[in-house]
Amino acid sequence: MLHQVKKSKKKTDDRKNFIMPVYGSRDLEEPIPKYSMPEGSIDPRHAYALVKDELMLDGNSRLNLATFVTTWMEDEARQLMTDTFDKNMIDKDEYPQTAELEDRCVHILSDLYNVPDESEACGCSTTGSSEAAMLCGMALKWKWRDRMKDKGKATDKPNLIISTSVQVCWEKFCRYWEVEPRFVPVSDGHYSMKTADVIKACDENTIGVVAILGTTHTGEFEPVEKYNDALEKFNSETGYEIPLHVDAASGGFIAPFLTPKLKWDFRLKWVKSINVSGHKYGLVYPGVGWAIWRNTEELPEDLVFRVNYLGGEMPTFALNFSRPGNQIVAQYYNFIRLGREGYTRILQSCMDTANFIKESLEETNVFQSLIPKLHMPLITFRIKKDIKVDFDVFQISEMLRHRGWLVPAYTMPENCEDDEVLRIVIKEGMSMDMAHLLMKDMKRILQKFEEEPDKLKSTKGTLKQC
DSSP, X not given: OOOOOOOOOOGGGGGXXXXXXXXXXXXXXXXXXXXSOOSSXXXXXXHHHHHHXXXXXXXXXXXXXXXXXXXXXXXHHHHHHHHTTTOBTTOXXXXXXXXXXXXXXXXXXXXXXXXXXXXXXXXXXXXXXXXXXXXHHHHHHHHHHHHHHHTTOXXXXXXXXXXXXXXXXXXXXXXXXXXXXXXXXXXXXXXXXXXXXXXXXXXXXXXXXXXXXXOTTTOOBOOHHHHHHHHHHHHHHHOOOOOEEEEOTTGGGTHHHHOTTOOOSTTSTTEEEEEEETTTTTOOOSOOEEXXXXXXXXXXXXXXXXXXXXXXXXXXXXXXXXXXXHHHHHHHHHHHHHHHHHHXXXXXXXXXXXXXXXXXXXXXXXXXXXXXXXXXXXXEEEEOTTSOOSOOHHHHHHHHHHTTOBXXXXXXXXXXXXXXXXXXXXXXXXXXXXXXXXXXXXXXXXHHHHHOGXXXXXXXXXXXXX
């Protein structure tokens, strides 16, 4: 996020530019500037107290039902993360065991996603699934460019097939790497790309098709197998080699455990790469993501830098350099701590809670879910179109915030922007007991609107990509 801070220049407003301590201590008798470096030092306890006081105004992360990001981990995992904050994961020569854990995680994910040959496991950790998407997008572009050069054709007009409900990172990728985004529209009641529309948008300049396993707006799994089968037919007829990339940021840690027979991964011929977020349903605090390729052939060698740094040569493919290794350690902890049984149990519990909330919302006769069956622990719902009420979803969101619940209200993407919806994401820290409390508050709010509709005003907002 970009920040532009405007200091007040009025003498009477000086207090707006300073922190005014109230602690009984000699070194806090003077105000502390907010926007410039203080001249002197203060006791670490007082600095801690000042910062902690400001952070009290943040929302409670456990009640944040807007974000997919993990907000709870076991004490043992937290301790491991604290122990390894100081390890720079890029320094593989100094921290070889952290590098080894990263490599093990890549192999575990490759196995989870059914790579044809385990010895060809290929991938890397990232700061999140957005960076992983960028890296996979670059590999798609480079591979397409090589194919076009082999045919003696121009390489100046690449395009990428993406849904209008795609996460914003893909729009960023297209803008930053000069790729034409070809948006396939969604529609009311059909919130994923139609297979025929996907194929219609493809041509010889298409670097790939992005299929979403867990859309931002509704949590739906797009029909990856249908896209694959259609591309198989299209590629055989045209001689093209248009691949599939699966954006499994949210669903990549759900489908293998709750719908293991669903074919969306490397079991499908044209799926060449997958991005997934470890800090979503991988159950790790932010930020860690993973980029996994079908095999080493799908990651062009000229994208990999071999850096002679800090004691040894190392291959690296990333948009940044230094970052802590503790998220990788925490990811590996989860893998060996939970195993398939543990992940299945936790995610099924999240689904049970989500289904309870969905059913409870529909029982109010005020709300309806946008999709009949949940694919992941996410409920997107709106006020029923066949009833007349004196409030909207933005008022509901604001009233829930008064009780501490952070539930976003927003409009759906192009072609269904008339739909104003609320979205609830269930994570491990959201217990069934908390779900009951949420529904009690929701029913209390509906009762309040019924009794005092004129006293409550609406403020419309937009969805933040999380």
